[in-house]
Amino acid sequence: xxxxxxxxxxxxxxxxxxxxxxxxxxxxxxxxxxxxxxxxxxxxxxxxxxxxxxxxxxxxxxxxxxxxxxxxxxxxxxxxxxxxxxxxxxxxxxxxxxxxxxxxxxxxxxxxxxxxxxxxxxxxxxxxxxxxxxxx
Numbered sequence: 001x002x003x004x005x006x007x008x009x010x011x012x013x014x015x016x017x018x019x020x021x022x023x024x025x026x027x028x029x030x031x032x033x034x035x036x037x038x039x040x041x042x043x044x045x046x047x048x049x050x051x052x053x054x055x056x057x058x059x060x061x062x063x064x065x066x067x068x069x070x071x072x073x074x075x076x077x078x079x080x081x082x083x084x085x086x087x088x089x090x091x092x093x094x095x096x097x098x099x100x101x102x103x104x105x106x107x108x109x110x111x112x113x114x115x116x117x118x119x120x121x122x123x124x125x126x127x128x129x130x131x132x133x134x135x136x
Contacts, residue, residue, distance in 0.1 A: 026128070032078060033129025039075035052081045060087055067103045070110055077114030078126060085118045 043054035047061075058064055058072040076084040092111040100107050117123050 029125040029128035032125050036075045036078045036129070039071055043072065043075075052076065052079060052083050055079075056084055056087055059084075059091075065103065066105060070102045070107045073107065073110045073114050077110065077117040078123065079130075080117045080120070080123055080126065082118050082120075085115065088115050088118060 039055065040051035043058045044051065047054040047057035049057070055072045055076050059069050059076070061069075064072075073088070076088065088111055091106055092115060093108055094112075096108040096112065100109060
């Protein structure tokens with residue numbers, strides 16, 4: 001009898017753990033989607049075109065601070081649109097330092113990730129928000 005009780009408790013704890021993980025995963029996915037949408041809105045306030053075009057222009061404009069340009073790189077990677085590839089690859093040197101101050105340089109690490117995603121890399125979180133926030 002005690003063995004069944006322990007199994008039930010263990011199963012209950014596993015179920016709670018999985019539920020908490022799924023909750024955090026869904027919240028994270030939604031948060032990422034809203035952040036990408038926010039980056040798009042900010043870019044479209046200044047530049048013309050759809051989200052990707054405006055983010056490309058944000059990244060290309062050297063008058064923008066590095067943190068704004070790095071945020072555009074991140075958003076372009078999340079969107080995974082290959083129209084951004086030429087500029088991303090142009091800026092990518094392949095030299096990724098251990099630490100990059102995101103307000104002082106274009107992040108090579110973010111560029112590497114964005115290039116991989118723009119080339120069709122897997123972005124598990126995007127399946128939860130791309131269709132909701134962005135119509136293709």
